[in-house]
Amino acid sequence: MAEPLLQARAVTVRFGGLTAVDAVDAQFHAGELVGIIGPNGAGKTTFFNAISGVQPPTSGALLLGGRDLAGQGPHRFAALGVARTFQTPRVFGGLRVVDNVDFGLQFAGRGRTAVPALADAQTILALIGLSPQADLPASAVTPAQQRLLEIGMALATRPRLLLLDEVAAGLTEAEVEAMARLIGRLRGELGLAVVWIEHAVTTLLRHVERVLVLHQGRKIADGTPAEVTRNAEVIEAYLGDEVAA
Ligand SMILES: Nc1ncnc2c1ncn2[C@@H]1O[C@H](COP(=O)(O)OP(=O)(O)OP(=O)(O)O)[C@@H](O)[C@H]1O
Numbered sequence: 290m291a292e293p294l295l296q297a298r299a300v301t302v303r304f305g306g307l308t309a310v311d312a313v314d315a316q317f318h319a320g321e322l323v324g325i326i327g328p329n330g331a332g333k334t335t336f337f338n339a340i341s342g343v344q345p346p347t348s349g350a351l352l353l354g355g356r357d358l359a360g361q362g363p364h365r366f367a368a369l370g371v372a373r374t375f376q377t378p379r380v381f382g383g384l385r386v387v388d389n390v391d392f393g394l395q396f397a398g399r400g401r402t403a404v405p406a407l408a409d410a411q412t413i414l415a416l417i418g419l420s421p422q423a424d425l426p427a428s429a430v431t432p433a434q435q436r437l438l439e440i441g442m443a444l445a446t447r448p449r450l451l452l453l454d455e456v457a458a459g460l461t462e463a464e465v466e467a468m469a470r471l472i473g474r475l476r477g478e479l480g481l482a483v484v485w486i487e488h489a490v491t492t493l494l495r496h497v498e499r500v501l502v503l504h505q506g507r508k509i510a511d512g513t514p515a516e517v518t519r520n521a522e523v524i525e526a527y528l529g530d531e532v533a534a
Pocket residue numbers: 304307309327328329330331332333334335336
């Protein structure tokens with residue numbers, strides 16, 4: 290198999306006496322759609338923070354393009370093709386929707402792209418279905434549209450690896466399905482690797498091809514949805530009997 294886009298080796302994040310992420314090994318390859326699940330407080334967001342430069346790991350390595358980026362900031366990760374969204378969308382409410390995407394275009398400092406769908410802010414808005422809202426202030430669009438906009442801002446940095454943190458939280462069933470279809474297209478049409486944290490496990494497992502399970506900071510499983518839902522430790526820690534049945 291080709292070299293992974295990003296490889297986490299024994300990544301550990303401690304906050305005082307609490308080990309939020311405990312020696313997690315993981316690798317993500319080009320074009321993969323991977324889910325991350327686990328109970329509240331399992332360390333999912335902290336792991337994302339570590340692999341996007343938001344939270345320097347206490348120990349461990351983060352290999353991108355053969356370099357260890359552990360301890361570097363988000364700009365470095367963005368410049369090397371890692372983009373992420375946050376649990377609470379971080380859009381600039383006073384700026385127009387299109388200007389928010391423009392901000393993303395400038396953030397990673399990448400002037401060119403080989404991907405026509407990411408050529409400029411208007412094209413990115415068309416991809417995520419927000420062209421009609423282009424000139425509205427970001428604060429005026431719906432919560433679901435703000436989540437899409439945050440994905441647009443992340444796409445504007447021209448990533449190779451896109452990290453999505455609960456982008457379907459609080460959406461209606463129809464919106465969740467639309468979001469899942471968009472995520473599938475980002476992977477399918479743009480060839481991005483997408484790693485997706487979501488509490489809506491049943492939806493997630495229907496769409497991803499591999500899933501990592503975190504529990505108390507440790508990775509307790511890493512496999513296909515079918516493998517993970519049969520895993521005794523996962524069932525005990527998280528899924529319960531109904532998903533296993
Ligand atoms: N900045 C911080 N300072 C101290 N403790 C933190 C910090 N960030 C996270 N934690 C703790 O680390 C642990 C893991 O939190 P994290 O948010 O990564 O879990 P999660 O799996 O994303 O949870 P959720 O599904 O509820 O979002 C929790 O016990 C949390 O309270």
